[in-house]
Amino acid sequence: MDELSVLITFAVGLAAALFFGYIAVRLKLSPIIGYLLAGIIVGPFTPGVVVNRTIAEQFAEIGVILLLFGIGLRFHLRELIAVWRLAVPGALIQSTLSTSALAVLLHFMGWDWASGFILGMAISVASTVVMAMVLTEWHDLHAKIGHIAIGWTVVEDILTVALLLLLPIIFSPDRSMDQNIGAVLGLAGIKIIGLVAIVVVLGKWVIPWALERIAKTRSRELFTLAVLVLAVGIAVGSAKLFGVSMALGAFLAGLAVGRSEFAARAGIDALPMRDAFAVLFFVSVGMLFDPLSLIQVPFVIATVLLVVVIIKPLAAALTVRMLGQPLAAAIPIGAAFSQVGEFSFILGTVALQLKIINDAGWNALVAASIISIALNPYVYRWARRLSSKTNKALPVVKSQPQTVNPSHCILIGYGPIGQIVHNLLTERGNEITVIDLNLKSVRQLNAQGYKAIYGDVLRPGTLEDAGIATAGSLIISTDIEDASEIIKNARLLNPDLQIMVRCAHLRDAAALRQAGATVVAAGEAEVGVALSEVVTAADQMACVMAAEHRETVRRILYDKAFQQNETVSKKTRKK
Secondary structure, rough: OOHHHHHHHHHHHHHHHHHHHHHHHHOOOHHHHHHHHHHHHOOOOOOOOOOOOHHHHHHHHHHHHHHHHHHHHHHHHHHHHOHHHHHHHHHHHHHHHHHHHHHHHHHOOOOOOOHHHHHHHHHHOHHHHHHHHHHHHHOOOOOHHHHHHHHHHHHHHHHHHHHHHHHHHHOOOOOOOOOOOOHHHHHHHHHHHHHHHHHHHHHHHHHHHHHHHHHOOOOHHHHHHHHHHHHHHHHHHHHHHHOOHHHHHHOOOOOHHOOOOOHHHHHHHHHHHHHHHHHHHEEEHHOOOOOHHHHHHHHHHHHHHHHHHHHHHHHHHHHHHHHOOOOHHHHHHHHHHOOOHHHHHHHHHHHHHHHOHHHHHHHHHHHHHHHHHHHHHHHHHHHHHHHHOOOOOOOOOOOOOOOEEEEEEEEOOEEEEEHHHHHHHHHOOOEEEEEEHHHHHHHHHOOOEEEEEEEOOOOOOHHHOOOHHEEEEEEEOOOOOOOOHHHHHHHHHHOEEEEEEEEHHHHHHHHHHHHHEEEEEEEEHHHHHHHHHHHHOHHHEEEHHHHHHHHHHHHHHHHHHHHHHHHHHHHHHHH
């Protein structure tokens, strides 16, 4: 293997995804279409630059792991249990209906029942990656719709694992007739239960203990590294030791970390790498597509697409409706399943190796997956709009206006000044969310019933987790070197936000005001105001006009600092 093939694959794959993704967005199409097209262009079936498909698939696997880990962080175990009654029968019924429908249709086209059923099982599995991106776009990922859909895919993953264990036994030419299918399924069940038990133990004792020690070092790099080690390590360990998919292991790892106070920071730290590698997942899928298959097996592809895009979502929606959910929820949940998942390729590869399906079946699976993935955002958009007509509680538009809570204040820093601010505002009935990197303070506040988040406010996503979009005010009570960046980010997320900032030196006040701060309190100025009040306290008239005098002194001090800052800036520009 060329020593540069890894870098070339990474660079060319991302560059192609960026180029075609940008074109897709400019044409008002889903960026997923651009990513898939990029994979086709750099794949082995089209002329021009060809990247290493094996390496691309490994990069894509990392993206799947990080994405499922992030979903697991926010998908609490109680939420999974809450939708289990829907997810288990839903996955079983929908898979049975979709599989049977494709098997019957392919049988009329001359296929044998075994090939039809196996290909049907492959297309009955949905892509968690695609589903998560579409649900996120519509703000449904962490709503009830998203909980049901994601729980459903977890059950499908478990069923897929069991099927992968059974296929070699049933269809292998040199299989032993003495092998008991029930025993194999029982062993698979024991492995999955054992994995869940181990992850639960890790999540309750080992992971919080380890992350606490890493957090105390105050090293961002070490904490990010620890998160990646947990996500990838548990995912790989699950695959190697328990025979389950790495995606399922990553999801369980996310559930484990999500039970601790490190959940918010862990999700934010994994976000940049997750997005980059998730894009490579779609590029790797596009690389599997042979355009000639559209000519070679058009009727098979059309049949598979009919089941994936129409019959499968109808079966899912009908199942959800039968299980007691309203039609307004059943329609978008069904639409979310109108695509083919990453585990479909794993199942298809095994079936191809065992000669259960032929090349025509494999090409039909790949072609149907690409087309269905490209269509899925539009199918879901149509379903969302249709559902809104049955229930006005479900919004039609993606970016619905959010109600601002004026009493909600986000407080950055819980030092001596932060504690004073927190106590005073709490007494007035304000709702306070504290962001701090002191784990002891965060735990103490949470134990007292107050909301506190352990996280680095300089990392993208921390303010969002604190609810900046609907907050009335933001107070930076600690002297932060990069406070201007925090202010700018907060302004972008909430333009009407009141931002109050503390700084040590008066010379920094002007820059903070220019960044967008509503009020700046400089330590030097406030001490000067306090001392001047002591001097004028002997004057009874000054006492009456104390408030006005105080504000006058402040204005003079801050305006002077601002003017000095402007003068320095002009001189710097001239030089």
